[in-house]
Amino acid sequence: MTLETAAFTPPYRLLMGAGPSNVHPRVLQAMSTSLLGHLDPSFLAVMDDVRRLLRYVFQTENAVTIPISGTGTAGMEAAMVNIIEPGDTFVVGINGYFGQRLGEIAERSGANVVRVEHELGKPVDADRLREAIRAAGKVKAVGVVHAETSTGATTSIREIADVAHEAGALLVVDAVTSLGGVELRVDEWGVDVCYSCTQKCIGAPPGLAPLTLSPRAVETLQNRTGKVRSFYLDLTELSSYWDRRAYHHTAPISMIYALREALRLIAEEGVEARWERHTTNGTALRAGLQAMGLSVVADPGVQLPTLTAVRAPDEIDEAQARRYLLDQHNIELSGGLGALAGKAWRIGLMGHNSTGPNVMTVLGALEDAMGDQGYETQAGAGVSAAQRVLRGID
Amino acid sequence: MTLETAAFTPPYRLLMGAGPSNVHPRVLQAMSTSLLGHLDPSFLAVMDDVRRLLRYVFQTENAVTIPISGTGTAGMEAAMVNIIEPGDTFVVGINGYFGQRLGEIAERSGANVVRVEHELGKPVDADRLREAIRAAGKVKAVGVVHAETSTGATTSIREIADVAHEAGALLVVDAVTSLGGVELRVDEWGVDVCYSCTQKCIGAPPGLAPLTLSPRAVETLQNRTGKVRSFYLDLTELSSYWDRRAYHHTAPISMIYALREALRLIAEEGVEARWERHTTNGTALRAGLQAMGLSVVADPGVQLPTLTAVRAPDEIDEAQARRYLLDQHNIELSGGLGALAGKAWRIGLMGHNSTGPNVMTVLGALEDAMGDQGYETQAGAGVSAAQRVLRGID
Numbered sequence: 001m002t003l004e005t006a007a008f009t010p011p012y013r014l015l016m017g018a019g020p021s022n023v024h025p026r027v028l029q030a031m032s033t034s035l036l037g038h039l040d041p042s043f044l045a046v047m048d049d050v051r052r053l054l055r056y057v058f059q060t061e062n063a064v065t066i067p068i069s070g071t072g073t074a075g076m077e078a079a080m081v082n083i084i085e086p087g088d089t090f091v092v093g094i095n096g097y098f099g100q101r102l103g104e105i106a107e108r109s110g111a112n113v114v115r116v117e118h119e120l121g122k123p124v125d126a127d128r129l130r131e132a133i134r135a136a137g138k139v140k141a142v143g144v145v146h147a148e149t150s151t152g153a154t155t156s157i158r159e160i161a162d163v164a165h166e167a168g169a170l171l172v173v174d175a176v177t178s179l180g181g182v183e184l185r186v187d188e189w190g191v192d193v194c195y196s197c198t199q200k201c202i203g204a205p206p207g208l209a210p211l212t213l214s215p216r217a218v219e220t221l222q223n224r225t226g227k228v229r230s231f232y233l234d235l236t237e238l239s240s241y242w243d244r245r246a247y248h249h250t251a252p253i254s255m256i257y258a259l260r261e262a263l264r265l266i267a268e269e270g271v272e273a274r275w276e277r278h279t280t281n282g283t284a285l286r287a288g289l290q291a292m293g294l295s296v297v298a299d300p301g302v303q304l305p306t307l308t309a310v311r312a313p314d315e316i317d318e319a320q321a322r323r324y325l326l327d328q329h330n331i332e333l334s335g336g337l338g339a340l341a342g343k344a345w346r347i348g349l350m351g352h353n354s355t356g357p358n359v360m361t362v363l364g365a366l367e368d369a370m371g372d373q374g375y376e377t378q379a380g381a382g383v384s385a386a387q388r389v390l391r392g393i394d
Numbered sequence: 395m396t397l398e399t400a401a402f403t404p405p406y407r408l409l410m411g412a413g414p415s416n417v418h419p420r421v422l423q424a425m426s427t428s429l430l431g432h433l434d435p436s437f438l439a440v441m442d443d444v445r446r447l448l449r450y451v452f453q454t455e456n457a458v459t460i461p462i463s464g465t466g467t468a469g470m471e472a473a474m475v476n477i478i479e480p481g482d483t484f485v486v487g488i489n490g491y492f493g494q495r496l497g498e499i500a501e502r503s504g505a506n507v508v509r510v511e512h513e514l515g516k517p518v519d520a521d522r523l524r525e526a527i528r529a530a531g532k533v534k535a536v537g538v539v540h541a542e543t544s545t546g547a548t549t550s551i552r553e554i555a556d557v558a559h560e561a562g563a564l565l566v567v568d569a570v571t572s573l574g575g576v577e578l579r580v581d582e583w584g585v586d587v588c589y590s591c592t593q594k595c596i597g598a599p600p601g602l603a604p605l606t607l608s609p610r611a612v613e614t615l616q617n618r619t620g621k622v623r624s625f626y627l628d629l630t631e632l633s634s635y636w637d638r639r640a641y642h643h644t645a646p647i648s649m650i651y652a653l654r655e656a657l658r659l660i661a662e663e664g665v666e667a668r669w670e671r672h673t674t675n676g677t678a679l680r681a682g683l684q685a686m687g688l689s690v691v692a693d694p695g696v697q698l699p700t701l702t703a704v705r706a707p708d709e710i711d712e713a714q715a716r717r718y719l720l721d722q723h724n725i726e727l728s729g730g731l732g733a734l735a736g737k738a739w740r741i742g743l744m745g746h747n748s749t750g751p752n753v754m755t756v757l758g759a760l761e762d763a764m765g766d767q768g769y770e771t772q773a774g775a776g777v778s779a780a781q782r783v784l785r786g787i788d
Contacts, residue, residue, distance in 0.1 A: 020431065077624060
């Protein structure tokens with residue numbers, strides 16, 4: 001085998017897909033700070049900063065608020081494997097790929113899973129969940145994806161929390177594409193388990209999964225009859241690691257440095273101002289796409305500001321267009337996922353990347369990529385419509 | 395809650411404990427390169443480089459050779475949760491804390507665990523494993539820690555592989571404190587599942603767990619009757635992600651950049667030269683410790699070059715000495731783990747940090763720390779004995 005391996009000089013990409021997104025240079029710089037031991041007093045202070053700032057971003061006072069040492073999917077699995085004991089019933093509202101995955105992981109954790117399926121692009125409906133819970137009998141937990149990354153639809157959480165709690169069940173919320181970019185109030189809304197990732201609206205590289213547990217969820221863990229099937233993701237062990245520094249695993253030091261800096265940037269901006277910024281830029285993007293004659297997947301009123309799934313015209317090879325954008329513009333978009341594979345683009349405006357100039361850039365580039373396949377739209381229509389939103393005219 | 399959080403300016407530490415270790419500046423630099431999408435052609439090339447170089451470091455041609463997106467403990471859990479189906483028998487040789495943990499994780503994965511306990515500081519004995527396997531009946535897998543991080547003892551793998559294979563069982567080897575620092579030949583020795591971490595002898599920050607599966611182990615996965623309980627660590631899903639780029643999770647891009655650069659450094663040095671370097675420096679350290687009248691935990695002949703557990707004299711408060719080293723010398727040592735807590739120091743010489751100058755530095759500093767507690771050793775005896783080894787006199 002050959003061992004010669006060239007120095008690494010990747011192209012600079014504008015990451016406008018489903019994540020990772022580009023991060024602020026301060027985050028890259030913090031990440032490359034020299035290492036500390038994971039039990040060093042200076043690192044323990046870092047861990048405390050991270051927990052305090054995560055509570056702010058989650059809008060919670062939950063004691064157990066930590067980053068899991070894995071990506072968003074590890075956060076999803078940590079939620080399920082800790083809450084579920086074999087034979088428990090889990091009701092999941094599904095309106096896309098990630099709701100499906102939540103059901104799959106619950107099943108692997110031993111749950112009887114009741115799936116409440118919705119059309120793509122629609123939000124999960126609280127009344128339909130209530131019916132399913134009534135029919136299911138005793139329900140341990142109800143799960144829903146706040147911001148469905150496959151379709152760009154958001155689901156209102158507060159009413160679903162009431163539905164879960166009426167039935168004595170916990171509410172598990174996937175906030176992978178919302179935390180730090182879309183209004184989310186864990187305590188006020190009554191969310192019991194909430195997890196996310198770092199590479200979308202938080203503005204750090206991928207590798208960690210912020211997670212928070214309500215006191216009610218902690219009590220559920222304490223009342224388990226059997227051990228959690230996963231040692232790595234056992235939240236009781238993990239919270240004693242973060243609280244009392246009882247050795248469990250070696251925290252990914254550099255990733256936690258990066259997360260700390262990304263959270264500092266959020267605190268400097270203010271989380272509500274950040275939600276507002278995402279809302280404005282998402283609105284401008286959709287106005288531009290619609291002016292170009294394209295059709296957004298999610299229903300009006302539930303369209304996410306952070307991620308927009310938009311249908312590619314039938315005449316267009318969507319993968320070829322993405323390849324063109326990568327090669328000619330150094331811009332990454334994501335393709336459709338699940339039922340939308342080959343039929344849609346997914347455009348992210350998340351964290352550091354949610355800016356007006358990026359909205360213009362991606363609309364102009366998409367016009368060019370479609371033109372490259374002979375599909376002409378009215379020149380500049382997308383950019384112009386977006387500009388009107390950004391200037392506050394529309 | 396207060397959101398004001400100071401800029402991060404940690405002290406520079408020389409990390410001479412059980413890991414993380416300091417890394418080469420090139421690794422930090424690679425890690426902070428701007429992000430690519432996880433399906434970008436340029437990132438796919440990075441993934442291929444990492445797999446090719448990992449095969450070299452593991453000394454294997456195994457197709458399934460990948461980094462798991464979690465720390466070493468995630469690697470251990472991935473090994474167990476994929477190989478074990480509920481009710482399978484797993485025989486584990488235990489000679490310290492991490493062998494215990496392997497048994498614990500196997501149990502959570504549903505195994506009947508047969509523990510073959512050994513005294514601390516001794517290697518795992520192949521004959522005792524053979525007896526236990528005979529008594530146990532049908533055995534799915536045998537597990538052993540190559541380099542026990544709690545005691546600094548190494549176990550010979552080749553004979554144990556024969557014992558496992560005679561019984562039709564797979565051999566699982568924990569190489570957390572050996573991979574890249576201690577001779578390890580996965581194919582030649584007949585190891586079926588081998589996992590490690592990145593923050594010890596590989597020379598990258600913590601956050602990934604390199605793992606390799608023999609064709610026999612892959613066949614075992616293919617013949618499973620039930621799904622793997624973990625989706626995040628499902629090696630069949632993960633290998634199709636690394637092979638065919640089927641979406642599974644978002645790889646921790648920056649950590650993989652860091653791993654690539656660390657592996658390039660290993661290839662430049664040559665893995666055998668690297669083993670030799672660790673052997674020399676480990677020998678020098680032990681010579682110095684013994685010249686200072688200190689007693690190494692592991693038996694002669696099985697002492698690891700990468701990590702040395704050494705008993706603190708009865709008169710010494712070992713935690714106070716470590717605190718002194720941190721405050722006065724900016725040097726981190728680790729304390730004892732498990733049965734050795736409060737009684738021993740663990741000194742690492744791993745990867746980038748395994749150097750002659752670091753051996754001198756830590757011996758001199760330890761002399762000072764013991765002197766601070768009124769425990770005087772012959773001045774310079776440790777450094778002098780180490781120097782003789784490094785100069786090739788002893």
